[in-house]
Amino acid sequence: MARVRSAEEIRDLNTRYHDAAAPTYDAKWGIDFGPVGQGQVVGKLRKAMRANPAGYRRSLEIGAGTGYFSLNLLRAGIVQDATCTDISPGMVASLSSNARRLGLDVRTARADAESLPFADESFDLVLGHAVLHHVPNLPRAFAEFHRVLRSEGRIVFAGEPSLIGDRLAAVPKRTAATLAPIWRALWRAGVADGETADRSHHHGLEASVDIHAFSPGALASYARAAGFRGVSVRGEELLASWFGWFNRTLEATADPERVPMLWRRYAYGGYLLLQQLDSRVLEPRLPAAIFYNLLLTARKEVSSRS
Ligand SMILES: C[S@@+](CC[C@H](N)C(=O)[O-])C[C@H]1O[C@@H](n2cnc3c(N)ncnc32)[C@H](O)[C@@H]1O
Numbered sequence: 001m002a003r004v005r006s007a008e009e010i011r012d013l014n015t016r017y018h019d020a021a022a023p024t025y026d027a028k029w030g031i032d033f034g035p036v037g038q039g040q041v042v043g044k045l046r047k048a049m050r051a052n053p054a055g056y057r058r059s060l061e062i063g064a065g066t067g068y069f070s071l072n073l074l075r076a077g078i079v080q081d082a083t084c085t086d087i088s089p090g091m092v093a094s095l096s097s098n099a100r101r102l103g104l105d106v107r108t109a110r111a112d113a114e115s116l117p118f119a120d121e122s123f124d125l126v127l128g129h130a131v132l133h134h135v136p137n138l139p140r141a142f143a144e145f146h147r148v149l150r151s152e153g154r155i156v157f158a159g160e161p162s163l164i165g166d167r168l169a170a171v172p173k174r175t176a177a178t179l180a181p182i183w184r185a186l187w188r189a190g191v192a193d194g195e196t197a198d199r200s201h202h203h204g205l206e207a208s209v210d211i212h213a214f215s216p217g218a219l220a221s222y223a224r225a226a227g228f229r230g231v232s233v234r235g236e237e238l239l240a241s242w243f244g245w246f247n248r249t250l251e252a253t254a255d256p257e258r259v260p261m262l263w264r265r266y267a268y269g270g271y272l273l274l275q276q277l278d279s280r281v282l283e284p285r286l287p288a289a290i291f292y293n294l295l296l297t298a299r300k301e302v303s304s305r306s
Helices: 007-029 035-049 068-075 089-102 138-148 163-187 195-209 216-225 239-252 261-282
Strands: 056-062 079-086 107-110 123-129 149-161 229-236 293-299
Touching: 007 089, 007 195, 035 068, 035 149, 035 229, 035 261, 035 293, 056 068, 056 138, 068 079, 068 089, 068 123, 079 089, 089 107, 123 138, 138 149, 138 216, 149 163, 163 239, 216 229, 216 293, 239 261
Parallel strands: 056 079, 056 123, 079 107, 123 149
Antiparallel strands: 149 293, 229 293
C-alpha cells in the first residue's frame, strides 16, 4: 500500500520533480507559443466561460510551469499584465527564458498556491492549468485565490484530471503497453538504454505528485466553500485523450531518437483533429464527468461572503 505523505513532503516532491522536468517540458508536451498554442489556450478559456474571454488587466497564474497559459494569453492580447508563479524554481527559470525569447514582459515569483505573496484584491483574473491536482490543501489554496482577486474578478482553472476520465484513459494506456514491442519492431525503434529503470523511478514520483483527481461536483465545491459564485465545471477531451495516451505510452517505451518524424506528425495531427471532434460534437452533449480534463470557472462577488 502507498505510504501517506505529509503536505510538506508533497510540496517538496513537486518542487524536485518539476525542477527536473523543466528543461525538457516544452518538448515533451509539445507546448507551443504560436497560433496553435494561443488558439488552444483561448479556446479553453472560452469553453470554461461559455463566451469569448473578455480582456483582463492584471492576471495571476498559479503553477504556471514554462508559461503555456500566461505567455499565450499575453500574445493573444487577452491579458495586459501577467504575474506567473510556481513552486518550482526550475519552472520559473524556464518561463522567464521563454518570455525573454518571445519578447514578453512578465512578473515572476516562486510561490506555493496555498500561500500567495500578494496583497488582497490585486488581480482581475486568477488562473491555472493542470495544477490543482498537485496541491495538498485545496481549501487553503481556494481561500488564497479568493483573497487576491478583486470583487467581480474571475478564476479559471483548466486541465484538471477527472476521476472517471482518468480511469477510462487507463484502457488505452494498458493496451499500448501490451502492443509496444510490436510497435517498436514495426518502426525499428529500439528501447533506450536505461529506459526501464528511469521510467519506473519517474512513474513512482509521478504517482506521488499527482494527488487528486476530481468529480465535477467536488471541484465545484472547493470554489463554493471559498465564497465564489457562478461556479461552473465543464469537461473536455475524450477521444483526443485516448488517442494521445495510446501514442504517448508507445513512444515512452522507445529510444526518443529513433521514433520517426512521420509517426510524430501523425500522432500530433491526429490529436489536434480529435480535439476538434471532442469540442464540437461530444463536449456539448455528454456529461462533464466522463471527459479526461475538467475546467472550472467562478466569480468573486462583492456580496459573496455576506
Ligand atoms: C503539470 S505542471 C503544469 C504547468 C503549466 N501550468 C502547464 O500547463 O504547462 C504543474 C505545475 O504546478 C506546479 N506546482 C505543483 N505544486 C504546486 C503548488 N503547491 N503551488 C504552486 N505550484 C505548484 C509545478 O511545479 C508545475 O510547474
